[in-house]
Amino acid sequence: MLRKVKCCVVAPVAAFFFVVLSTGAMAGGTAGSYQSQQKEAFESAKELGSADAWNAFLNAYPSGFYADMARAYLKKLDGEEPSAPSASSSPQLVPSSARAAEKSCDARSELRSEHSREPTKITFVNKSGMYRGLMWIDFEGNLKDYGGVNSGEEVTLETFRTHPWMVVTGPGDCLQVFMPAAEPSIVELVRLAADDGPAKTPPAKEKAPEKKAEKKKPLVCAKNYKLRNGECVLLQNCGKNAYRSAEGDRYCNKGYKMQNGKCVWPHDKQGFEVAPWKKTGCKSWQAQCSQGNGGACTKYEENCQVN
Secondary structure: OOOOOOOOOOHHHHHHHHHHHHHHHOOOOOHHHHHHHHHHHHHHHHHHOOHHHHHHHHHHOOOOHHHHHHHHHHHHHHOOOOOOOOOOOOOOOOOHHHOOEEEOHHHHHHOOOOOOOOEEEEEEEEOOOOOEEEEEEOOOOOEEEEEEEOOOOEEEEEEEOOOOEEEEOOOOOEEEEEEOOOOOEEEEEOOOHHHHOOOOOOOOOOOOOOOOOOOOOOOOOOOOEEEEOOEEEEOOOOOOOEEEOOOOOEEEOOOOEEEOOEEEOOEOOOOOEOOHHHOOOHHHHHHHHHOOOHHHHHHHHHHOOOO
């Protein structure tokens, strides 16, 4: 793995030193031209913003208002007076000559290296949270494995401007293709939708064949059954001492018990009824009988006396 190498712009620095030296040599001119030259040199140092630029300015102009301002800028560079970045300050734009061009993986079959006349560098910074493999596409369009870069790491490759580089997943699937720029470029690799794989669509549910509505035949109950609430229930005949529930079932009245399909009053071992006066209606018949009701007396004797 190669180290990342910082590069700097040489031409503007040389131009600045030329301005400082020329203006310093002309310091013996008029006061107005001297101030103008000093201001021009100050603006050039400010544009570069480096410690070397400010020191060069101070060597040429060691005193005055601009010299004091230059020393203040030097202190700022040394971190003695850090200031919060202005909210209105815009981020520095990378020059177009240092931007790597991205190609689609669909164009992979058409890409190949053309020539090796323009050397450059490309740095891959992996911020995807996943491993990324790096493949060079050679002059025949074949892939050459150049290893990879783990998440949180970076790698700088010396290459040429017309040499395409393909970024792949661990299994080797294409994610992105980049063309190096004329100047050294940096490419940040982030997590992509392709890392999650194709979206899984649930299988289509097969429609069940529609069943034709069958006409229900009317329910016919057998003998001794009766239709109640759509069901056939048994007709129970338990005699006069029974009652029928709402569901059609027959139950014996209070005090009676079922015997041979009939509700009868309990008998003792000798065959006599047990406490027959407790039957329903006995008290009423007895009261009516005491008032001279002959019919009530007859019912009481037949149903409520031991016999």
